[in-house]
Amino acid sequence: MIGILSAFGAATSWTYACFIWRSQTQKYKSIDINLIKNIIAFLIFLPAFINLSSTTELKNIFILLISGIIGIGLGDTFYLKSLQTIGTRKTLSIETLSPLMAALSGEFFINENLTTKSWFGIIIVTISLFIILREGNDFKEENSSFSEKNKFKIFAFPFLSVLCAVLGGLLSRMVFLQSNLSPFLTTEIRLLGAIIFLISLKGFKINFFLKNIDKNQQKRFFISILLGTNIGIFLQQVVFKTLPIGIGWALLSISPVISLFFAKTEEREITKKIIFFTCFLFFGLTLIIL
Template identity: 45%
Template sequence: MIGFFAAIFAVLSWTFACSIWRRESENLLPRQINIYKNVLASIFFLPVVLTISWFSDAFSIFILMISGIVGISIGDTLYINSLKIIGTRKTLSFEALTPIIATALGALSLNEIYPQKVWIGSLIVSFSLLMIVRQNTFPKNDSRDINILGISCALGSVFCAVLAALMSRFIFISSTLTPLQTTEIRLLSSSIFLSLIFKKDFLDLFKNRSLTKQNHLSLILSTLLGTNFGILSQQIVFKFLPIGIAWTLLSLSPVCALFISKREDDEINNLTIFYSFLSFIGVAFALI
């Protein structure tokens, strides 16, 4: 049950944070938002570094650093770019691919054995979310090239997220590191990587005078929810649940995104609502 409730909290916090990041992408580049949230989040959890055995857990830490770079540095930058281009609900809907991909890769790489109902539940969720994507709700004034770019970023972020999740699950199986420790290691490696690769963007954050107090408060709130507590909750899910079941649960974000769609001028039709709740049924089927 710990894994289940952690997944629900992760979904809610991530969906809410995504809505803020999309709005703030009008003032900052996607990679600047990613730098901002990761550096701030790693500072919030900085005392945790004193509890980590950096030498005895060196191999596990190295794997987690790669996981942070792939999943948070690259994956989240692509994700926020997709949020800016095609919106929160459509970006979250591309998580349709994660349940079945994660279930298959978990079985192949981590030797996790899933009962038949988990495969069926994952397929139901994937099918439901893919049908949401097929709904013709993209704004008519968006060009085909823009939509393709947004979709490409969303798909890229999905593959980065699944790969990073597999690394995290492997570490939980093979080491004694806690979810809080793995969260901080991933955030630190991501922050350092982004700050070095995009040094100019990192420095420009301090010179950006267009950011108001309200912008900073929104970014701080979204960082606490979506990055600190969101990633921590996600790590708890990966610790207590097999990767396939974990991602099936975490893929419920599009259902939550329905509640913020009007704020983003995102059209919702009856089929979208039907398939969104069908995905929830698929999750329930996998867990019962």
Template identity: 35%
Template structure:
């Protein structure tokens, strides 16, 4: 039950933080915003890094750094690139393959067991995310069309983002189940790896990016809730649950975003209600 609650909590954290990121997207480019939030998140977790046990295995730390580099730095960058070319609707449709791929990979790579109800849960949650993506209101210029080349590149970037995210999750889970490191410690090391990967984009960023005080507070809150809190909860999930089940539950974030969209003037439609029902059924199949 701890893993289930952590997964749903991570989804809620990412959903709430995403609303704040959207409000800042017009002021800062996506890659710079990603670099800023990961730099700030690493700074907030610095005390944890300084108190790591002296007998911590170097091999485990290296794996976590690579996990952060692949899943946080590279994965998020590929995802942002896909958003620019495909738009929100198409990118989310591709991202919906994550839970199913994670379940299959968990069986083939990690040796996780996959009961029929867990497989059904993954399919239901994935169906919910796809339904939301198909009927999502297109609000960005990138969603109004583009060249075939842009679409092909965007599709490749989205698929690469899924693979990077899952690869990072598998590496982190391997460390969590084979070492004495806590979820907080692994989250800190992963964020450090992601920050190191984004370090080239941080040069002069605070001087060049002039955010108002209110926007700076939004950045801090979104980072604490979405990045620090979200990744910490994610590590708890990876430690206590098979990757497939954990990713499935965390994939409910787009479903939760329905309610955020309503507050932003995007009312819940019948398709949204149906998607929420599918997601809840998937959660029930996976966790009960």
């Protein structure tokens, strides 16, 4: 039950945070936003290192650092770039292909065999989200540099984000299966890995863009970091610790449904078809949980 509640909490926190981040992606580079949010989140969770003991295997620390580089450093950068080009709901819809990829990776790499019912639920979720995505075929948005001719590039960013997120989650799950590290500590180690990678990629130059935005926007950005990075990644780690990765990702995949609350603000009207397949998606999630 803790894993299920954590998944719903993580999805809610992440969805609201990315809605705020998208307003920043129109002004600043995705890599700059990702780096700043990770540095601030890392400083907030800094006390987590108190729990780091000499008995902690270096192998597990190394795996978590790689997990942070792939899942947070690369994954979140692709994610923010996708928000910039196609918007929150469409990005989250494509991201929800991750349960199928996660279930397959869990079965192939760490022998997490799911029941037939769970597989059926994951397929229902995937089909529902595909149709929800097809319903919104208007990719061109204000301030977007991508047109209908660039659909391949548009889909590349969220797909790469999915791939990186699943690989990062798989590595975290592997660490939890072979150690007693807490979600709190693993979150901080992953953030550290992402920061080292992004700073190196930037040539050790940090764009402190927060000083260029008003106090209202600064407050919203800090709230988004607390929700999307600190609370979101921490709850995600709880999910990886307590649930098989395929089931965990399926529960985390309710983000597109949550993003429908922002649809009128950000993109378009919610149609009856979207409502129907959203309900179908929840049916799939029910099969996975029960």
